[in-house]
Amino acid sequence: MNKRNDLVIISIHKTNKLYFAAAFSQKGKIVRIALPKTNLEDLITEISNYHPKFIINNMHEKIVAIIAEIYHGNKSNFDIELLEMDIPNKSSHVTSTLKTNFERDVILEVASIPQGHVRTYKEIATSVKTQGYRAVGTAIGKNPFPIVVPCHRVIRSDGKIGGFRGGKQMKIEMLINEGFKIKSDKILLEK
DNA sequence: GATTGACGCCGAG
DNA sequence: CTCGGCGTCAATC
Numbered sequence: 546m547n548k549r550n551d552l553v554i555i556s557i558h559k560t561n562k563l564y565f566a567a568a569f570s571q572k573g574k575i576v577r578i579a580l581p582k583t584n585l586e587d588l589i590t591e592i593s594n595y596h597p598k599f600i601i602n603n604m605h606e607k608i609v610a611i612i613a614e615i616y617h618g619n620k621s622n623f624d625i626e627l628l629e630m631d632i633p634n635k636s637s638h639v640t641s642t643l644k645t646n647f648e649r650d651v652i653l654e655v656a657s658i659p660q661g662h663v664r665t666y667k668e669i670a671t672s673v674k675t676q677g678y679r680a681v682g683t684a685i686g687k688n689p690f691p692i693v694v695p696c697h698r699v700i701r702s703d704g705k706i707g708g709f710r711g712g713k714q715m716k717i718e719m720l721i722n723e724g725f726k727i728k729s730d731k732i733l734l735e736k
Numbered sequence: 737g738a739t740t741g742a743c744g745c746c747g748a749g
Numbered sequence: 750c751t752c753g754g755c756g757t758c759a760a761t762c
Contacts, residue, residue: 647759666743670758677758678743684759686742701743708742716742 553577553596555589556605558613564588565613568596569605574629576642578612578690580711595689616692618722621660623693642689647673651684658698661723663732665702686710692719704731 553568553576563581566588570576577595582588593599608627614620629642630649643649650673658664670681686708688696697719701707706727709716717727726733 645759670743675758676744676756679741679757680743680759682742683740687760688742696742699742703744706742710742713742 550598551596552598552600553592554605555592555599555601556603556609557585557588557601558606558609560613560617563613563616565609565616566592567605567609567612568592568599570629573605573627575608575627575690575693576629578693580691580715581613581616612692615660616719616722618660618719618724625656628690628693647675647680648684648687651681652688652690652694655685655688655696655699656694658695660695661725663698663700663720663725665700666707667702669699682708698723700732704734706730706732 551570553570555566555568557564557566559565560581562583564583564585565581566579567575568577568579577592579588579591582591589601611620611623615623630653632643632646632649643652651669654669654672666678666682666685669685670676670678673681675681685696685699688694688710691697691710697709697716699707706713706716706720720727720732
């Protein structure tokens with residue numbers, strides 16, 4: 546289990562204009578994925594907020610490159626085993642990747658949404674057997690593995706796009722990359 | 737306890 | 750269609 550104070554390895558991959566990055570534990574598991582940015586510094590800053598102790602080494606660049614492919618809608622599957630899904634002990638108050646069983650249940654459910662499909666927050670809530678729709682939204686909002694765990698494919702029950710940590714525009718862009726059509730903040734289901 | 741959410745539903749304009 | 754208001758529940762203060 547990787548904790549806040551543990552050393553992580555950050556690998557970076559650049560596409561046309563965007564920098565992608567992910568943080569890996571010593572065991573080689575992904576502990577954090579950053580949303581792409583046009584500025585490399587911002588990207589590192591974001592990850593360092595969660596993992597102050599890091600080194601930059603591109604030994605894992607191939608994996609980050611795959612994440613970039615998924616972002617652009619060019620690849621659909623990813624080995625979930627690469628993600629650090631462990632939950633910390635009750636006593637350790639450090640910031641780790643996932644904190645509670647509830648969060649993990651939600652993340653695993655979202656991870657099962659195939660490329661080119663969407664589900665609603667309500668449907669995810671039903672799958673994890675709760676009526677706390679907002680709580681589900683909050684858990685998804687903290688998704689440590691964006692892109693790979695496709696939280697951008699979770700939309701509101703009324704068809705509207707809903708929120709996104711990297712801004713709604715990025716969510717829309719990713720959905721368009723996967724072939725969806727969007728009109729006035731609503732998704733058109735026939736694609 | 738009280739407050740805060742990447743939500744859902746219904747009813748009023 | 751847009752709002753407000755309330756339901757609901759997990760995390761955080």
